[in-house]
Amino acid sequence: MSAASDFTPTPRTSVRRLPGRAAYDRATVFAILDEAIVCHVGFAVDGQPFVIPTIYARVEDRVYLHGSAASRMLRALADGVEACVTVTLLDGLVLARSAFHHSLNYRSVVALGRARPVADPAEKRAALEAIVEHVLPGRSREVRAPDVRELAATTVLRLDLEEVSAKVRTGRPLDDPEDMDSPCWAGEVPLRLAALAPVPDPQLRAGIEAPESARHYRRPAP
Amino acid sequence: MSAASDFTPTPRTSVRRLPGRAAYDRATVFAILDEAIVCHVGFAVDGQPFVIPTIYARVEDRVYLHGSAASRMLRALADGVEACVTVTLLDGLVLARSAFHHSLNYRSVVALGRARPVADPAEKRAALEAIVEHVLPGRSREVRAPDVRELAATTVLRLDLEEVSAKVRTGRPLDDPEDMDSPCWAGEVPLRLAALAPVPDPQLRAGIEAPESARHYRRPAP
Numbered sequence: 001m002s003a004a005s006d007f008t009p010t011p012r013t014s015v016r017r018l019p020g021r022a023a024y025d026r027a028t029v030f031a032i033l034d035e036a037i038v039c040h041v042g043f044a045v046d047g048q049p050f051v052i053p054t055i056y057a058r059v060e061d062r063v064y065l066h067g068s069a070a071s072r073m074l075r076a077l078a079d080g081v082e083a084c085v086t087v088t089l090l091d092g093l094v095l096a097r098s099a100f101h102h103s104l105n106y107r108s109v110v111a112l113g114r115a116r117p118v119a120d121p122a123e124k125r126a127a128l129e130a131i132v133e134h135v136l137p138g139r140s141r142e143v144r145a146p147d148v149r150e151l152a153a154t155t156v157l158r159l160d161l162e163e164v165s166a167k168v169r170t171g172r173p174l175d176d177p178e179d180m181d182s183p184c185w186a187g188e189v190p191l192r193l194a195a196l197a198p199v200p201d202p203q204l205r206a207g208i209e210a211p212e213s214a215r216h217y218r219r220p221a222p
Numbered sequence: 223m224s225a226a227s228d229f230t231p232t233p234r235t236s237v238r239r240l241p242g243r244a245a246y247d248r249a250t251v252f253a254i255l256d257e258a259i260v261c262h263v264g265f266a267v268d269g270q271p272f273v274i275p276t277i278y279a280r281v282e283d284r285v286y287l288h289g290s291a292a293s294r295m296l297r298a299l300a301d302g303v304e305a306c307v308t309v310t311l312l313d314g315l316v317l318a319r320s321a322f323h324h325s326l327n328y329r330s331v332v333a334l335g336r337a338r339p340v341a342d343p344a345e346k347r348a349a350l351e352a353i354v355e356h357v358l359p360g361r362s363r364e365v366r367a368p369d370v371r372e373l374a375a376t377t378v379l380r381l382d383l384e385e386v387s388a389k390v391r392t393g394r395p396l397d398d399p400e401d402m403d404s405p406c407w408a409g410e411v412p413l414r415l416a417a418l419a420p421v422p423d424p425q426l427r428a429g430i431e432a433p434e435s436a437r438h439y440r441r442p443a444p
Contacts, residue, residue, distance in 0.1 A: 012267075012270060016292075016294055017289075017290055017292065017293050017294070037312060037315075037326070037413075038310065038312060038326070038328075040262040040264075040273050040275075040308060040310070041273070042262075042264040042271035042272065042273035042306070043271055044266050044269075044271050047266075047304060048234060048304045048306070048334060049264035049265055049266050049271050049304060049305060049306045050264065050306050050332070050334075051262050051263070051264035051273050051306045051307075051308035051332065052308065052332070053262075053308065053310040053328065053330050055326060067239075068239055070238075070239065071239050072238055072239070082266075082269060082270045082271060083271060084264075084270070084271045084272050084273045085273075086262060086273035086274065086275065088260065088262070088275040090259060090260060090415075093259075093357055093358060093436075093439070095358065095361065095420075095436060096365065097365060097366060098365055098366040098367075098368070098372075099350060099351070099354050099361075099362060099365050099366065099367055099368055100366075100368050100369075100372040100376070102354055102357065102361075102365075104259070104260070104277060104357075106260075106275065108275055110272070110273065110274070112270060112272075128321060129321070132321050132324055135315055135324065135326075136315060136317065136411075139317065139321075139324075140321060142406050142407070143318070143319060143320055143321050143324075143404075143406055144319060144320040144321065144322075144401055144404065144406070145320075145321055146320070146321055146322050147322075150320075150322040154322070172423045172424060172425075173423055175423075179366055180425060181427065182365075182366065183427070183430060184364050184365055184366075184430070185364070185420075185422070185426065185430050185431065185432045185433055185436065186422070186423040186426055187420050187421050187422040187423045187426060187432065187436075188420065188421045188423075189358075189417050189418070189420050189421075189436050189439050190417070190418040190419075190421060191259075191415055191416070191417055191418075192415075192416050192417075192418060193312075193413055193414075193415065193416070194413070194414045194415070194416035195411050195412070195413055195414075196411070196412040196413075196414060197412075198317075198407075198409050198410065198411050199409050199410045199411075199412060200407070200408070200409040201394045201395055201397075201408040201409045201410075202394060203394075203402060204407065204408055204409060205403065205405070208405060208406070208407050209407065210407045210409065211407055214315075214317060214407070214409075214411050217315070217411050
């Protein structure tokens with residue numbers, strides 16, 4: 001699928017509150033999925049929903065999750081239960097003149113579906129590499145790749161992106177006309193994820209410098 | 223309850239993977255809940271879990287959520303379904319010498335329970351004020367408070383903190399001994415939420431300066 005095409009809204013993914021903030025195009029959805037670092041995965045066990053933060057990667061129309069084969073979340077998801085993968089980027093505080101109109105600027109994606117275990121070794125290796133690359137582009141070429149034992153201890157799940165929606169709020173506060181003369185400051189406080197200087201492992205061998213990608217880390221990846 | 227006391231782990235909130243990272247004490251849980259800005263709320267509708275990002279506030283042993291009375295999430299939650307409120311702070315990338323040992327430093331809280339609508343007008347007003355204060359301390363005294371119509375249009379839900387766990391990872395990568403001689407850089411890239419300079423509403427009256435709290439915004443609140 002090209003990034004120009006749209007996901008088809010379903011009754012479950014149609015944004016009903018403030019539908020003007022909804023987006024279903026792949027370009028918007030992919031950009032959000034690629035910029036965020038963690039997602040929040042929702043699944044139910046015995047009727048109780050759980051929401052767990054975890055790392056992921058998008059490859060074309062698929063999201064890959066991974067974890068220990070012993071993980072409660074991975075085992076529940078691998079059973080093929082209905083799941084929800086949500087990614088949120090917080091872009092700013094929206095400070096209005098009234099408490100009621102305070103808001104946040106954000107970009108979020110909600111993807112519904114059933115995750116399936118990846119059995120094919122080549123797809124599994126590629127997914128794990130994509131997850132490392134998602135966090136730090138180029139990193140998979142710098143590090144030792146997973147060995148057979150590590151691959152066996154890791155479960156990789158794949159969620160095909162089919163029922164997907166994005167929601168985006170940008171811009172200024174939307175105050176009521178009767179509040180516009182308020183003496184109260186109004187506007188936005190933009191928020192960004194910032195990376196500090198890399199902290200070397202205390203046991204790092206002498207003379208090894210942090211890679212450029214870590215010294216100038218930013219999202220979205222350059 | 224004093225912040226020094228502990229939540230009691232249940233089978234549903236006992237951290238099973240890497241239990242050394244688990245925490246159940248109120249001081250740890252409250253600090254995470256108070257520093258994060260948004261939570262991710264999980265709930266199921268017709269067997270399908272949804273995970274929705276939203277603002278919240280903690281007051282003592284309670285978490286308050288709010289939203290439009292027309293919101294699908296608020297209506298589902300107000301029906302008293304099982305819910306999960308998860309809060310995640312991403313503190314850093316953990317870059318190991320092997321792909322397998324890459325990780326993230328983070329602090330997260332998972333709270334399970336049923337949210338209940340807040341009917342008492344005084345508690346509802348206090349909860350909405352707490353939500354504004356959660357985002358920007360002091361803001362509730364600067365802005366116009368909700369009027370009767372706005373209060374009626376807003377649903378406030380309360381989740382009592384009873385089944386709660388925190389999970390925290392800090393520090394260096396944990397590589398295998400045989401990888402320690404690798405020529406690969408290893409360490410942490412610390413991540414922080416950063417606020418940029420406030421952007422005034424284009425319709426802001428002349429001569430109104432952004433409050434100190436917005437000009438020097440940081441989490442946790444000073």
